[in-house]
Amino acid sequence: MKLYFAPHACSLAPHIVLRELRLPFELIRVDNHSKRTAEGGDFRDINPKGYVAALRLENGEVLTEGPAILQYLADLRPQAGLAPANGSWQRLRLQEMLNFISAELHAGSAPLFQSDLPEAARAMFQARLGKRLDWLDRVLRERDYLLGDAFxxxxxxxxxxxxxxxRFAIDLAGWPRLRAFHARVDGRDAVRQALRAEADSAPV
Ligand SMILES: N[C@@H](CCC(=O)N[C@@H](CS)C(=O)NCC(=O)O)C(=O)O
Known part of the structure; x- marks a missing residue:
């Protein structure tokens, strides 16, 4: 398997999961501006949508979209328990959460990466993000992880x-349970390894 990634982008999530599951994989860096890959090709030949993450399987299939990649990986090693069983009610709870993160947090924060975003729009996106973080902070009142006691x-x-x-001048100090969650996950071996590998990867 090959994971096409850009450092600190959303591809970090499947990267962490590959390491949590101890699956064999190759990490291929992508320059998100030039769209060149570390293999020397044009990334749009791998993912015509032009964005990471993309997972190339041994059979040549390329899977894109973070929530789909994450579930595919978890199902390769179900005994690791990184996703509830397909068809179960808890699996729907996972999909509910993945969609919330994707649509409300990930897509909701994307405009804030633009330095030329007008101030009024920036304030509006920040406020909306803040409401989503309020809800997550309440979810984490009763559990250490999003689905319960396990990662x-x-x-x-x-x-x-x-x-x-x-990067958006949003300080997690305002959401103490989210801050504790971030610190908890930050200490995991797979997370430390993934961050180190991304930092050590050569620019394309
Ligand atoms: N819907 C996609 C969004 C992926 C995405 O936003 N990728 C960003 C990095 S976090 C990217 O590569 N952007 C570069 C671009 O759009 O040109 C997913 O969930 O995987």
Missing amino acids: SVADAYLYTVLGWLP
């Missing part, structure tokens, strides 16, 4: 997105 692929995704907040 799941949704936690890898949430950890990744929370890591962007300082």
Whole structure:
């Protein structure tokens, strides 16, 4: 398997999960501006949508979209418990959470990466993000991880997105349970290894 990634982008979530599951994989860096890959090709030949993450399987199939990749990986090693069984009610709870992170946090924060975003729009997106974080902070009142007491692929995704907040001048101090969650996940071996590998990867 090959994971196409850009450092600190949303591809960090499947990267963490690959390491949590101890699956064999190759990490291929992508320059998100030039769209060149470390293999020397044009990334749009791998994912015509032009964005990471993309997972190339041994059979040549390329899977894109974070929530789909995360569930595919978890199902390769169901005994690791990173996703509830397909068809179960709890699996729907996972999908509910992945969609929330994808649509409300990930897509909701994307405009804030633009330095030329008008101030009024920036304030509006920040306020909306704040409401979503309020809800998550309440969810974490009763549990250490999004689905309960155990780490799941949704936690890898949430950890990744929370890591962007300082760039938007959003301080997790305002959401103490989210801050504790971030610190908890940050200490996992797979997370430390993934961050180190991304930092050590050569620019394309
Ligand atoms: N819907 C996609 C969004 C992926 C996405 O936003 N990727 C960003 C990095 S976090 C990217 O590669 N952006 C570069 C671009 O759009 O040109 C998913 O959930 O996987």
